[in-house]
Amino acid sequence: MDPGRERKRPGRPPGTSDTRERILDSARELFAANGIDKTSIRAVAARAGVDPALVHHYYGTKQQLFAAAIHIPIDPMQVIGPLRETPVEELGRKLPSLLLPLWDNELRTGFIATLRSMLAGTDVGLFRSFLQEVIAVEIGSRVDNPPGSGRVRVQFVASQLLGVVMARYILELDPFKSIPVEQIAETIAPNLQRYLTGELPGFG
Structure with missing residues (x-):
């Protein structure tokens, strides 16, 4: 089986806790540098070295990602x-x-x-x-x-x-x-x- 196809199978995204943290760290850096408006999910994914779909899977919307980045336990x-x-x-x-x-x-x-x-x-x-x-x-x-x-x-x-x-x-x-x-x-x-x-x- 092509590993690339397996990685993209809906509902079963790859990644470990290290991947999640890498996404979150990348988000914090970009949000702090550029603000919310000028930071995209795609940019966060690129910095973390993952597919944007993985960011959405773990954190949902950009607002939810931001909430996770500053430890607010609700969707804004x-x-x-x-x-x-x-x-x-x-x-x-x-x-x-x-x-x-x-x-x-x-x-x-x-x-x-x-x-x-x-x-x-x-x-x-x-x-x-x-x-x-x-x-x-x-x-x-x-x-x-x-x-x-x-x-x-x-x-x-x-x-x-x-x-x-x-x-x-x-x-x-x-x-x-x-x-x-x-x-x-x-x-x-x-x-x-x-x-x-x-x-x-x-x-x-």
Whole structure:
């Protein structure tokens, strides 16, 4: 049997854990150097020395590959999809209502590990890419009024959410760490909405 044909048989891709890691390492290098938009599955495959189909088999879409590269244990579309369907005037409430329960439950361990890695100085560039190229593109373009303010608005929102994360999961401030996520979401939603759609000093 032709080994080449066997390697390409659907559902039985070749590769070991070393192959998976080589793909992931190649993805991290390219994402960090070029960002998400300018990195293709084909480029990652070429750097790793594998067929693009193998990258898709192990990691799915480019967004899923990026999530794996920065150790986010979910498909970013689980967050982006609902945000796309949310009216602009409701984003301030939707964001914490969507993110906090994820962080507080099944994703907590992986999320905290990623955050600690960021604080230690690793993966910062990749996480910044995710924030600026995924979240900023998805939300920033919708709240870019006046023009040029969208990216800054998203960064103000990010600073608020990261503050919650630090207080709740890293510093574990009491009683903040025990407050129900719904209560936190309701409390910070008006401020997030103001960042997104309210008057922004220095613009307009």
